[in-house]
Amino acid sequence: MGISSSHTENGIIEITIDYPPVNAVPVRGWFELAEAVTGAGRDPRARVVVLRAGNRGFCAGVDLKEIQRSPGFEALIGANRGCAKAFAAVYDCEVPVVVAVHGFCLGGGVGLVGNSDIVVASDDATFGLPEVDRGALGAATHLARLVPQHLMRTLFYTARTVSAHTLHHHGSVYEVVPRERLDDAAREIAGDVARKDPAVIRAAKEAINGIDPQRVHQSYRFEQGFTFELNLTGVPDHARQAFLDGNHARQANDG
Template sequence: MPITLTIRDRIAEIVFDVPPVNAFDSETWMSIPGLVREASSNPDAHVVLIRAAETARGFCGGVDIKEMQAHPERITVLNRGNYLTFKAIHEAEIPVVVAAHKFVIGGGIGMCGASDVILAADDAYFSLPEVDRGAMGGASHLSRMLPLHKVRAAFFTGGTIPVAEAYRLGAVEKIVPRADLVAEAQAFCGVIAGKSRKALVIAKEALNGLEPRDVDRGYRWEQGFTLEMYMHEDSQKARDAFVSDGKAATF
């Protein structure tokens, strides 16, 4: 299966393997919230680890732009799948750790930003190219990771944030060699898994309640602008350019 859930040693692992770049269509996005809830509500799990398969080219390429191009009527389903995925991660009963390698793009940012801890390989980078894809969204979750002006610079330029910079600014807990990412992530989760599940559940609820803003509500606000942008002719031009040659359109 392209996305799997296994529970072992109190660690619930959700693994993405959707070739070629873990860019998920609307149906796939709609399936992830249920997996997260299943993982986090299982009494045998004390922590959730979300990662890509070791053979995957990167953690997550975001949404399937080609589906959006071919089926614009699915944009609202896709939006809802994104929203419910990130909300499920943020509201999971137990801590959620993301182990990311190579590219973390669009929806990948949402999952990282909704999580509790991010571990990353030394080849990782973060990007919100929405402004070049005729879309919006993602800043709400990137704002849980990085300072305001860094978020805006990345958003307006569609540029990338190297893992070293994300680490410097406090978004990433630990950078590890690419070959060691899974082992290091499992070891980190093993420390959490050794704690009382009850204590972890209470701690997660308490920490979420202490946050100064509602990330889920903020993302829902963003999605209204996503739909507005998607209906504009410039959005069509941006998607045409991406599907044609993978480059940003010129305006």
């Protein structure tokens, strides 16, 4: 359980997120993910990184239980900084990052996907930011890289989700495949990248980031400032607890 990495002979490094059951990532996990992605990019053998996940969905965002049971703002600040580190690591990785998304991709998951280079998704994948319902802000920066401006605003204000097919229509998801084909599809496109000259690909990654019109690091940290400001009011604490209580009630009914 946690963040793991594996190497293949053709220069592909696979990094897996594994926090059962829904991949709600704790503070430490975000920092470990950042270290894994950064380390993979610096590995001279690496030509491309595949970011994938186990369990029921790609990522449910931050671990709200950890934040709720931690006194003061220590866990909140840790989650803010950890997410910023992980998202930045994906964006700044010295080689392209292919992300394979299944099930739900929420909150911090959108941050990872929005900063990646190539997105492959299963046909059951959905994407969304429930932040407003949790009394928080953040990752609109990254959602704006996946959908047009007005759709981003609608999704952000309403906390609704969109399907992988919708993102494929807008061009941000490269391919939508059946769930059982997801890993193979991600490895296939990663293999195409890995067969290119590694020096050229590394230069291409740096060049593309250099012409990016959106300053993702700065804009995301700007958003996070409002999250912390809202937490000073106490409103998000009640919103998070209501969500956790609702989940607990649903699980009890399902049992």
